[in-house]
Amino acid sequence: MEIKWVDTHCHLQLLNKNLDENHYKNIEFLIIPGVDVESSSKAKEISSSLEVESYWSAGLHPHDAKLLDTQKHDLERLFVEADLIGETGLDFYRNLSTKEEQRENFLFHLEFSKQLNKPIIIHCRDSFQDTYDLLVEFNNPSSVILHSWTGGRKWTKRFRELDVYFSISGIVTYETARDLQLSVQEIPINRLLLETDTPYLTPMPLKGEDNRPNFIEHTASKISSLLDIDEKKLSEITIRNSRELLKRQS
Secondary structure, three states, rough: OOOOOOEEEEEEHHOOOOOHHHHOEEEEEEEOOOOHHHHHHHHHHHHHHOOOOOEEEEEOHHHHHHHHHHHHHHHHHHHHHHOOEEEEEEEEEOOOOOOOHHHHHHHHHHHHHHHOOOOEEEEOOHHHHHHHHHHHHHHHOOOOOOOOOOOOOHHHHHHOOOOOOOEEHHHHHHHOHHHHHHOOOOOOOHHHHHHHHHHHOOOOOEEOOOOOHHHHHHHHHHHHHHHOOHHHHHHHHHHHHHHHHHHHOO
């Protein structure tokens, strides 16, 4: 029997083509995050049409935080319908929106996550201190997912004090990701999640191809090795964690 996984971050709406059932054969369920109003609406549409169990989120990516004023009304409407809030957060690597715009956008999402008691998906790149400070300041009681976590051991230890979830992508399979590989060992086992970030961040040995949900097994295999945990056991743990954050116990 094939081992199943949860893909907690899968941008199916950003793919250039539809996938067939083979691309979901090892998927227990998945989450389709939005990055703006259009992609959030598409996430909703795809989620309702998939045969595999799926959930969707509505959000505005930090790259486009400058568009918040024009998208705010539609996002508020989508937040009410969505299973989760996000993708939101801070990206001080590219700075495609100003830091001030990104903070305003992040706080807007945090407010609705708190108000609606829905999990929030956070993008955090080169912004660990600011993200940490805003989470402490806001004190959001809802589940917090740090998407495609890349923090080293220091920041993993800091963020785990906040009882957040750490979602690990295919980056962990790269030879250059030694810091991330070490940090995985600092994540509380009940706060560990897996993701593909389809169509991005394809794991080894498939790097160079567009990512797909079923490729998650390569990321899972690497984490299983790093933690010295049997893959079947890791599957059970991460499925349980994923359902817990959604408050949808099977």
